Amino acid sequence: MSFLRLLSRNRLALAGLIVMSVVVLLALLTPILPLPDPDVTNTAERFKKPFSERALLGTDHLGRDLASRLMWGTRLSLAVGFAAAVAAATIGAAIGVIAGFYGGRVDNVIMRGVDMLMGFPYILLALAIVAALGPGLLNALIAVAAVNIPFFARNIRGVTVGIAHKEFVDAARLCGMSNARIIITEVVPNVVPVIVIAMSTTIGWMILETAGLSFLGLGSQPPQADLGSMLGEARSALITNPHTSVVPGAMILVIVMAINLLGDGVRDALDPRLKSGALSRPMPTTMVRRTDPVPQPEGDGILSLRNLQTQFHVKDRIYKAVGGVDLSVRPGECLGIIGESGSGKSVTALSIMGLVASPPGVITGGAVHYKGEDLIGAPYETLRHLRGDRVAYIFQDPLATLHPLYTVGAQLIEAIQSHHRTSTSEARARAIELLKSVRIPNAEARVDNYPHEMSGGMRQRVGIAMALANDPEVIIADEPTTALDVTVQAQILALLDDLRRERGLAIIFITHDFGVVAQLCDRVAVMYAGRIVEEGPTDAILNAPAHPYTARLMACVPELGQGRRQLAAIPGLPPVVDKLPAGCAFADRCPKAASACRSGDIDLGPFGPARKIRCIDPEIPVQEATA
Amino acid sequence: MSAALKLTDLSKTFPVGKRLFGAPKAGVKAVQPLSLTVEQGETLGIVGESGCGKSTLARMLVGLLPPTTGQIEIDGAPLDNADPATFGQKIQYVFQDPISSLNPRKTIRQIMDAPLRHLHGMDAKARTARIAEIFAAVNLREEFLDRYPHEFSGGQAQRIGIARALAADARILILDEPVSALDVSVQAQVLNLLADLKQKFGLTYIFISHDLAVVEAVSDRVAVLYFGSVVEVGPADQVFAAPRHPYTRLLADSAPVVGRALAAPEAKETELPDPLNPPEGCAFRARCPRATEVCAGAVPSLEVQSDSVSAACFHPLADTD
Numbered sequence: 019m020s021f022l023r024l025l026s027r028n029r030l031a032l033a034g035l036i037v038m039s040v041v042v043l044l045a046l047l048t049p050i051l052p053l054p055d056p057d058v059t060n061t062a063e064r065f066k067k068p069f070s071e072r073a074l075l076g077t078d079h080l081g082r083d084l085a086s087r088l089m090w091g092t093r094l095s096l097a098v099g100f101a102a103a104v105a106a107a108t109i110g111a112a113i114g115v116i117a118g119f120y121g122g123r124v125d126n127v128i129m130r131g132v133d134m135l136m137g138f139p140y141i142l143l144a145l146a147i148v149a150a151l152g153p154g155l156l157n158a159l160i161a162v163a164a165v166n167i168p169f170f171a172r173n174i175r176g177v178t179v180g181i182a183h184k185e186f187v188d189a190a191r192l193c194g195m196s197n198a199r200i201i202i203t204e205v206v207p208n209v210v211p212v213i214v215i216a217m218s219t220t221i222g223w224m225i226l227e228t229a230g231l232s233f234l235g236l237g238s239q240p241p242q243a244d245l246g247s248m249l250g251e252a253r254s255a256l257i258t259n260p261h262t263s264v265v266p267g268a269m270i271l272v273i274v275m276a277i278n279l280l281g282d283g284v285r286d287a288l289d290p291r292l293k294s295g296a297l298s299r300p301m302p303t304t305m306v307r308r309t310d311p312v313p314q315p316e317g318d319g320i321l322s323l324r325n326l327q328t329q330f331h332v333k334d335r336i337y338k339a340v341g342g343v344d345l346s347v348r349p350g351e352c353l354g355i356i357g358e359s360g361s362g363k364s365v366t367a368l369s370i371m372g373l374v375a376s377p378p379g380v381i382t383g384g385a386v387h388y389k390g391e392d393l394i395g396a397p398y399e400t401l402r403h404l405r406g407d408r409v410a411y412i413f414q415d416p417l418a419t420l421h422p423l424y425t426v427g428a429q430l431i432e433a434i435q436s437h438h439r440t441s442t443s444e445a446r447a448r449a450i451e452l453l454k455s456v457r458i459p460n461a462e463a464r465v466d467n468y469p470h471e472m473s474g475g476m477r478q479r480v481g482i483a484m485a486l487a488n489d490p491e492v493i494i495a496d497e498p499t500t501a502l503d504v505t506v507q508a509q510i511l512a513l514l515d516d517l518r519r520e521r522g523l524a525i526i527f528i529t530h531d532f533g534v535v536a537q538l539c540d541r542v543a544v545m546y547a548g549r550i551v552e553e554g555p556t557d558a559i560l561n562a563p564a565h566p567y568t569a570r571l572m573a574c575v576p577e578l579g580q581g582r583r584q585l586a587a588i589p590g591l592p593p594v595v596d597k598l599p600a601g602c603a604f605a606d607r608c609p610k611a612a613s614a615c616r617s618g619d620i621d622l623g624p625f626g627p628a629r630k631i632r633c634i635d636p637e638i639p640v641q642e643a644t645a
Numbered sequence: 646m647s648a649a650l651k652l653t654d655l656s657k658t659f660p661v662g663k664r665l666f667g668a669p670k671a672g673v674k675a676v677q678p679l680s681l682t683v684e685q686g687e688t689l690g691i692v693g694e695s696g697c698g699k700s701t702l703a704r705m706l707v708g709l710l711p712p713t714t715g716q717i718e719i720d721g722a723p724l725d726n727a728d729p730a731t732f733g734q735k736i737q738y739v740f741q742d743p744i745s746s747l748n749p750r751k752t753i754r755q756i757m758d759a760p761l762r763h764l765h766g767m768d769a770k771a772r773t774a775r776i777a778e779i780f781a782a783v784n785l786r787e788e789f790l791d792r793y794p795h796e797f798s799g800g801q802a803q804r805i806g807i808a809r810a811l812a813a814d815a816r817i818l819i820l821d822e823p824v825s826a827l828d829v830s831v832q833a834q835v836l837n838l839l840a841d842l843k844q845k846f847g848l849t850y851i852f853i854s855h856d857l858a859v860v861e862a863v864s865d866r867v868a869v870l871y872f873g874s875v876v877e878v879g880p881a882d883q884v885f886a887a888p889r890h891p892y893t894r895l896l897a898d899s900a901p902v903v904g905r906a907l908a909a910p911e912a913k914e915t916e917l918p919d920p921l922n923p924p925e926g927c928a929f930r931a932r933c934p935r936a937t938e939v940c941a942g943a944v945p946s947l948e949v950q951s952d953s954v955s956a957a958c959f960h961p962l963a964d965t966d
Contacts, residue, residue, distance in 0.1 A: 185746035188709055189809065192738055194730035194763035207750040358828040474695070503694035503855065508899040508908075515907055530829065533901030560903050574833035576862035578900045581882045583862055584840065587833035591798060 024287035031283020037276035045093040053086040057241040065259045078248075078262050079255055082241075088265055091243040096273070098159050098237075098244065099225030105163040106224070107217045110170025115209060117171070118178025119201055129175065136168045144227065148236045155244070158237035162227045170216055177212045181205050211288050218284040222277035229270055245270050302402075303372035304328070306381045306395040315387040319346030320524050321370070321409070321492050326384035326394075328362075328369045331377070337596045339365040341548035342384065344622065345526075349491065352518055352525040354539030354556065356532065358571075360592060362548035363528045367494045371405050372396075388492075407437040410485035412495040416477035420469040426453075426480045427465035433487040452483040456513060475506035482513065492524045499534065511538055532575055536560050544568045547603035548595050550622055554629030554643075564625055564636040564643065567604045602633070610635050648721070649817055649849040650683040650706075650736070655715035657701050661921065673920045675701040677874040678715060683817075688843070688850040690864030690881060692857055692896070696920075698873040699853050703821045706851065708732030719817065734764050737810035741822040743802035747794035753805055754790040760813040775812065782845065783808045783838060800831035804838065811842065817849045825854065836863055857900050861885055869893045872918055872928035875947055879954030889956035891933045927959070935960040 026032045044051075060081035068076040068084075075084040117128040135143070147161035181187065182205065190200045225245075231237040232246025240247070245266045252262035313324035328340040340362045347353045357363045368374045370386050370393065386393040388409065393401065413419045421429060430449035431442060440448070446465070453461035456479040469477055478498060485493050495514065499507040515538055518525050527539055535542050535556060543553040544565065552565040563569040573586035590607045593599060599606065601616040608615070614634055625631040626643025656678040660669030676698040683689045693699045704710040706717065708729045717724050719735045740746035747756055754776070761772045780787055783804045794802060803823060810818055820839065824832040840863065843850060854860045860867055861881050868878040869890065877890040888894040901907075918924050918931070927945055930936035939959045947957045 185740045185742060186748040188704075188729075188738070189740065189746050189806075190748070190759060191709060191729035192707055192733045193759035193809070193813065194733050195759060196730075199763075203751075204748055208748070358830060504857070504899040504901075505694065505895055507901070511901070511907055531901060532903055536903040537901050537905065537907035571830060574829045576858040578858040578861060578885055578897065578902055580858075581861065581886075582864065585833040585836055585862060587837055588830040589834075591800070591831070 021287055025283045028283040028286060030279045031286070034276040034279030034281075034283065037272060038280055041092065041273060041276070042096065044089060045096050048089040048093050051089065053089060054083045056082060056086040056090045056243055058082065059241075065255065065262070068261050068265075075265050076261050078252065079259075084262065084265050087243040087248060088245075088269060091245045091248050091266060092269055092273070094155070094238065094242070094244040095225055095229060095246070095270075098155060098162075098228045099221060102159050102162040102166070102224045102228060103217050103221040105159070106166035106220075107170050107213050109163070110167040111174045111209065111213050113167065113171040114174030114176075115178050115201060115205060118175040119182045119197070119205060121179070121182070125175070129172075132168045132171045135165075140165055141227075141230070144231060145234075145236070148231060153236045153239065155232075155238045155242070158228055158231040161231065162224050165227075166220060166224060169220065170213070173216050174209055174212060177209055178205060181208050215285045215288050218281035219278070220281075222274040222281065225277070226270065226274055300375035300377070302398050303376075304369060304374040304379050304381050305376040306372075308381070308383050308395065310383050312392060312394075313385045315385075315390045315392075317346050318348060319387075320349050320389060321526075322346035322387045323366070323370070324385045324387065326366065326369055326386060327382045328365050328374055329380050329382050331380055335596045337594075338548050338598060339379075339595055340369060341595075341598070343545075343548075343550055345543060345550070345553075347492065347524045347526055349524050350518060350522040351541070352515075352527055352539045354535040354542040355526065355528045355545060356530060356535055356542055357545035358530060358592060360547075360595070361545040362595070363545050364496055366545070367411075367496050367526060367528055369394075370494065371409055371411070372401050373405075373411075403437070406433060406485075406490070407488040408490055409492045409494065410488070410490040412478075412481050412485045412493060412498045414497040414500055416474070416481040416501075417469060419481060420477060422469055425466050425468055426472070427467075430465075430480075430484055430487060433484050437488045448487075449483075452486055453480070455486065455517075456480075456483045457509075458483075473506075474502055475509065478502060478506075478510055479513070482510070482517075486517065486521075489521070490523070492526070493518075494526045494528075496528045497530070498527075500529070500531075507534075514538065532560065532572055533577070544571075547593050547598060549603065549632065550630075551604065551632045552630070553622070554625070558626075558629060558643065562638050562642055564629065564631050564638050565604075565633045566608045566610055566635075566637055569637050570607075647685050648682045649685045649687070649719065650681075650851070651718040651721075652679065652681045652706075653716050653718070654678040654680055655702070655705060655712050655717065657698075657705055657710060658713045671921060674923065675873055675920070676705070677872075679873075679875050680715075681868060681875065681878070683849055683851060686843075686847060686849055687866065688852055688864045690860035690867040691851060691853045691870060692855065692860050692867060693870030694855060694896075696872075697870040699870050700821060701873075702870070703738070703819050703851070703853055706819050707736055707738045709738075730764065733760065733813050733815065735815050736817040736819065737813045737815040738819045738821065739803075739806050739810050739823045742826055743799050743806050744794060744797075746806050747802060749794055752791055752793060756794075756805070757790070757809060757812055760809060764813050779808050779811050782811065782842060798831075799827050800834060803827060803835055807835075807838070807842070811846070816847070817851070820850055820852045822854055823852075824859065825856065832859070839863070857885060857896060869896065872920075872923075874928065874957065876929065876958070877954065877956040878947070879952070879956075883952055883954055887954075889950045889954055889961040890929075890958045891935055891960075891962060892929050893956075894962060895932070927957075935962075 063077050063081040064079055066073050066077040070076060073083050075088060078084055113128060117125040144161040144165050147164055148157050151157040187200060187204055190204045228237060229246030232244050233250040235250060238244040238247045248266035249263055256263050323343055323345040326340055326343045330337040330339055343366050355363045365374060369381055381394055427446060427449050430452060431445040434440060434445045434448055450461045450465050453465055458464050458476060458479050499510050502510065511534065517523060529535060539556050541554065542556045542559055543550045546567050552559060552568050559568065563572055570588045574588060576585060588607050593603050601618055602620050605611040605615040620632050620634060622630050622632040626640055629643050657676040658672040658674050661673055662670030691699050705712045724732060757776050758772055761767045761775055777787060785804055785808060824835050827835060842848060852860060852863055864881040866879065867881045867884045868875050871892050877884060877893045884893060885897045888897055918928050926941040926943055930940040945957045945959050947955045949955045950961050
């Protein structure tokens with residue numbers, strides 16, 4: 019049902035569906051409709067105009083009833099087009115699945131054969147097949163199906179290659195399944211949507227091709243009517259009696275248009291990327307809908323977040339990804355944000371510069387003050403000037419953030435020139451200097467490398483160089499070392515630490531690794547279910563965690579040098595942020611939870627001189643809060 | 646104790662520059678000939694960085710890749726043909742990405758049925774009983790059986806993956822980064838479950854990971870892989886605490902540890918050697934602070950150093966280093 023609803027969202031597809039339903043229904047009902055025999059000739063009545071007596075659409079050059087011929091012809095054309103599409107899809111998909119699944123030599127031989135088939139001009143190949151088999155509707159069907167097989171084979175092969183290397187296929191092998199069984203039960207069900215999509219977009223084309231062959235006299239043979247042969251027979255009377263061509267021509271137009279519109283709709287509704295709304299273009303800045311009064315700046319931080327709230331509105335659900343976060347970072351300081359996936363740490367970071375995709379993201383409250391100026395709701399131009407210039411980001415996966423088709427030098431130059439008017443040669447010199455500053459050896463040569471020519475560690479250095487390109491004051495690093503090996507991670511962390519000391523950078527460092535936080539960050543904020551549950555100097559918190567979540571989470575993490583042992587685990591799962599419980603979000607997993615924990619919101623309150631905590635029953639007495 | 650799994654000179658070379666006919670242009674040695682023994686009921690940890698050949702090794706162990714040379718013995722019987730169906734009854738695999746290892750278009754029941762039906766030929770009634778037994782062992786509710794994989798969190802999906810591996814009734818499990826896709830709080834749940842299952846069913850584990858701390862916490866012995874070779878192997882509590890091979894030392898020093906000051910243990914750019922053009926002698930010598938001329942001349946072999954720790958190094962570290 020959700021498929022039909024998605025389809026009907028596309029008005030044109032809905033119109034196509036309705037038109038096609040009417041056409042198909044009429045075609046199915048043709049035998050029982052009160053129509054004259056389409057093949058009975060009556061030369062006395064030839065070329066009657068439409069809307070004349072006993073012939074609604076007139077008659078053709080042999081006096082046959084056009085309405086009747088149209089209905090029977092449509093019936094035949096639809097059947098042949100559909101049969102050709104099914105045949106082409108079945109054979110093409112079978113070829114594609116086999117080539118894609120087995121790969122290697124099998125793939126090579128099959129796909130080169132398919133390429134050869136594609137090498138022939140399309141219509142020439144169809145003509146050659148009909149010429150070899152002899153004219154006739156069935157042979158035309160075979161020809162149209164045959165020339166469309168390569169299209170399906172190539173499409174399906176591509177999809178199958180992706181699926182054949184999925185882990186569940188390996189798992190099926192280990193479960194003792196044969197290749198044939200794996201193809202049928204594991205691969206094909208995952209390929210079917212693609213086949214349906216490909217069919218829905220080509221069936222109209224195939225009806226057109228069958229009509230083309232019939233038009234040339236190679237398809238249906240007289241007196242049998244199909245849309246193409248009707249057009250062909252009417253050709254000689256095109257000028258004198260245009261209605262004989264217009265009637266079948268209009269029908270072809272209606273059918274092909276309706277099928278193509280419907281096909282596009284089917285494709286959009288089935289495509290998982292479109293389903294999730296990923297292809298709808300996000301706005302340049304996150305939508306802002308603040309109802310509460312905007313907080314005023316306070317403190318001496320260069321960047322400070324006050325009660326920041328970001329939500330995702332998906333259909334009728336509201337996900338409170340960030341539920342009121344207060345943070346502040348000073349020049350030269352490194353602030354760590356630690357939390358598990360779904361805790362809202364990345365959304366917090368992206369909200370700062372309005373980079374959360376909208377829709378579905380909405381900032382619903384709070385403020386982000388950069389040097390006292392509120393960035394939430396600031397005009398796009400203001401944000402654009404700050405992004406990458408004053409506040410820069412480093413992301414997790416440098417392979418995904420660097421453009422694969424440009425050299426790293428070109429991308430660095432672009433980053434510089436989008437904020438500063440400099441000549442390209444100056445910018446290039448600056449790019450080389452930047453690569454040197456992130457300790458890339460042989461920077462003069464490396465500047466002309468493409469991202470794929472570099473190792474993961476090198477690419478992340480380029481990512482850092484790009485963040486440094488315009489001497490920013492704040493760097494927001496979102497898990498910059500998670501994808502890297504430990505030896506490379508150690509180098510990147512040391513580099514970031516040196517840079518902030520040399521340049522007085524403020525760094526917001528997002529991670530899930532306590533070891534990394536301990537080594538790099540001055541202060542740390544622990545997030546859980548969209549809120550900060552504990553914040554303070556890193557040493558103090560790691561030595562004596564006060565919030566039960568921090569303490570339990572640290573106990574879960576094995577640490578090198580402690581040997582083999584049983585690990586502490588936190589029972590249960592974090593709450594889903596569209597159904598947050600009243601009170602403390604951690605209460606359901608906390609052994610100390612009392613009824614007071616669940617009765618109402620718990621504030622993030624001061625705990626000792628430098629720490630804050632969102633808990634009414636801390637793990638340690640407040641006297642021990644100083645490190 | 647007897648050997649559950651014995652590898653002799655197992656190696657894998659991938660052809661590069663395949664041609665339609667004739668021999669390939671070159672070969673990449675993903676795994677150099679290596680020999681390892683895993684005792685019954687033991688957990689052998691395998692650590693190494695990306696590109697060191699640990700996944701290739703794992704896939705050979707379950708028959709998903711035919712080895713180029715060498716042989717695999719399970720319980721003393723050699724397994725020659727790389728047929729996952731034969732392997733499947735003796736040795737099973739738990740995948741890194743719990744979600745993508747489950748077919749999105751099958752229910753959990755269909756997924757669980759597969760090994761029981763194809764490896765053991767059980768009828769429907771026996772399968773239902775066996776699934777119930779396994780689900781109880783991995784703390785999953787039976788109502789999950791009629792749902793689809795996308796309805797589960799990573800931790801639950803990984804339990805299902807473990808349940809499937811158990812269903813094959815194999816005595817040896819290859820755990821390929823089984824917790825690296827999971828959050829730390831869930832990671833601990835899964836690691837503890839694995840420890841319980843091992844006790845309960847008398848399993849033998851090969852635990853592959855890039856996370857040294859996790860490997861140390863779960864393993865009896867640890868093998869360190871570098872560039873397709875074992876460079877050090879020994880008891881888990883000694884390998885990282887007192888490394889003999891300079892590479893193990895580098896790994897241990899690079900791991901971020903609470904309470905240790907930040908310092909890059911290596912000043913040089915760390916690049917793995919080019920597999921198409923492997924260096925002569927020790928593969929690590931370009932990065933090694935102790936490298937001498939000897940290291941360039943020959944490949945060091947794995948030799949017992951002390952306390953049952955073996956390392957492949959001409960200049961192994963001593964306790965005092």
